[in-house]
Amino acid sequence: xxxxxxxxxxxxxxxxxxxxxxxxxxxxxxxxxxxxxxxxxxxxxxxxxxxxxxxxxxxxxxxxxxxxxxxxxxxxxxxxxxxxxxxxxxxxxxxxxxxxxxxxxxxxxxxxxxxxxxxxxxxxxxxxxxxxxxxxxxxxxxxxxxxxxxxxxxxxxxxxxxxxxxxxxxxxxxxxxxxxxxxxxxxxxxxxxxxxxxxxxxxxxxxxxxxxxxxxxxxxxxxxxxxxxxxxxxxxxxxxxxxxxxxxxxxxxxxxxxxxxxxxxxxxxxxxxxxxxxxxxxxxxxxxxxxxxxxxxxxxxxxxxxxxxxxxxxxxxxxxxxxxxxxxxxxxxxxxxxxxxxxxxxxxxxxxxxxxxxxxx
Amino acid sequence: xxxxxxxxxxxxxxxxxxxxxxxxxxxxxxxxxxxxxxxxxxxxxxxxxxxxxxxxxxxxxxxxxxxxxxxxxxxxxxxxxxxxxxxxxxxxxxxxxxxxxxxxxx
Numbered sequence: 001x002x003x004x005x006x007x008x009x010x011x012x013x014x015x016x017x018x019x020x021x022x023x024x025x026x027x028x029x030x031x032x033x034x035x036x037x038x039x040x041x042x043x044x045x046x047x048x049x050x051x052x053x054x055x056x057x058x059x060x061x062x063x064x065x066x067x068x069x070x071x072x073x074x075x076x077x078x079x080x081x082x083x084x085x086x087x088x089x090x091x092x093x094x095x096x097x098x099x100x101x102x103x104x105x106x107x108x109x110x111x112x113x114x115x116x117x118x119x120x121x122x123x124x125x126x127x128x129x130x131x132x133x134x135x136x137x138x139x140x141x142x143x144x145x146x147x148x149x150x151x152x153x154x155x156x157x158x159x160x161x162x163x164x165x166x167x168x169x170x171x172x173x174x175x176x177x178x179x180x181x182x183x184x185x186x187x188x189x190x191x192x193x194x195x196x197x198x199x200x201x202x203x204x205x206x207x208x209x210x211x212x213x214x215x216x217x218x219x220x221x222x223x224x225x226x227x228x229x230x231x232x233x234x235x236x237x238x239x240x241x242x243x244x245x246x247x248x249x250x251x252x253x254x255x256x257x258x259x260x261x262x263x264x265x266x267x268x269x270x271x272x273x274x275x276x277x278x279x280x281x282x283x284x285x286x287x288x289x290x291x292x293x294x295x296x297x298x299x300x301x302x303x304x305x306x307x308x309x310x311x312x313x314x315x316x317x318x319x320x321x322x323x324x325x326x327x328x329x330x331x332x333x334x335x336x337x338x339x340x341x342x343x344x345x346x347x348x349x350x351x352x353x354x355x356x357x358x359x360x361x
Numbered sequence: 362x363x364x365x366x367x368x369x370x371x372x373x374x375x376x377x378x379x380x381x382x383x384x385x386x387x388x389x390x391x392x393x394x395x396x397x398x399x400x401x402x403x404x405x406x407x408x409x410x411x412x413x414x415x416x417x418x419x420x421x422x423x424x425x426x427x428x429x430x431x432x433x434x435x436x437x438x439x440x441x442x443x444x445x446x447x448x449x450x451x452x453x454x455x456x457x458x459x460x461x462x463x464x465x466x467x
Contacts, residue, residue: 040427045372116430117425128411128423132424135446136426143397144373145401146404214409
């Protein structure tokens with residue numbers, strides 16, 4: 001089977017890329033291993049940041065619905081419940097679908113398989129009840145079930161703080177937020193909501209132990225200095241859930257399999273594929289976008305997807321040079337705007353390093 | 362145990378009535394919402410242990426909730442290693458806590 005464009009992963013990056021390429025006339029196949037596209041957008045019930053062009057004030061869940069509608073309208077072929085299990089030479093994509101393997105030959109491939117939550121190792125970390133903050137978020141906002149009644153959040157970045165607030169909205173009690181650093185990592189507006197709700201922040205603290213026999217019953221936290229737990233400062237509290245929100249890493253196994261050059265970029269989640277200014281990797285015709293191309297947020301993922309979609313449509317001959325330049329510049333301006341401020345600047349610099357390295361490969 | 366379901370929500374609104382189905386978990390009958398993930402109905406009923414590890418028989422439950430980590434696998438309809446966080450329930454499904462690698466019976 002042959003397809004012009006195969007997009008692997010139907011999250012914000014993949015959907016935005018599919019819409020952009022298909023609108024220009026390209027034949028697009030979008031593959032996702034889940035039963036429903038949208039990636040993690042449907043668990044993001046908070047309002048997004050940024051300007052109007054960045055969907056500011058709109059909830060992730062509504063952006064997801066809009067993207068799905070557009071995907072349908074512009075004739076993107078979507079395979080759900082289909083897992084890409086291999087990428088081979090000459091851009092052959094192996095897909096596990098309906099219990100059998102199908103091989104699709106693509107002219108262009110976009111890998112946007114997202115990211116995975118980092119675990120944190122401490123005594124008791126494998127006990128049921130210790131889970132990723134994203135898992136708890138999926139449970140409350142998608143499955144509408146509380147993972148427990150008393151939750152300790154480990155990590156005060158945006159994920160930790162937003163999920164902690166959403167746990168309150170869903171009816172759980174958040175007993176505290178533990179943060180190893182001396183200050184809160186999240187945007188002030190999110191952290192302030194928790195402060196107002198009376199949730200205590202334990203700054204300069206870490207999780208020392210999860211106690212329980214078959215599941216979490218207690219959490220022990222302690223002061224954390226110079227990367228060490230300070231003995232004698234332990235505090236014990238009853239909890240039934242410990243959420244871990246200590247960052248994400250890019251999922252790029254398929255890019256590795258395809259021979260894409262990788263590098264370690266700590267600001268973007270660690271080991272990740274290098275790419276050029278148009279999201280293309282050193283393997284011609286293979287593109288990356290979204291968290292796979294460095295962990296950021298849904299808005300940057302969508303714009304990276306659009307950038308890849310435009311580049312792909314152009315190289316396939318569906319877009320004139322002039323129009324392409326104009327579209328790319330618009331998207332790049334938006335991406336730069338998203339990477340401003342004390343939080344964005346680190347990512348902006350890291351991205352520039354990725355692109356410089358990617359273009360030198 | 363029904364109080365673990367989020368029936369009312371300030372953003373998502375009230376949960377709309379859904380079609381219910383019955384499933385069996387370790388011999389016990391549970392009522393589930395048709396099409397919800399196996400992990401969701403277990404969690405709603407306070408069941409947190411999905412399996413025990415092969416060597417040290419330690420309990421494991423939900424970790425990532427989106428099909429990536431495979432910590433939540435159970436034996437479903439005689440088939441071991443089913444990711445319960447991304448597998449929807451069906452009427453009459455038989456779910457068992459998995460011991461080690463499990464035994465395939467189908």
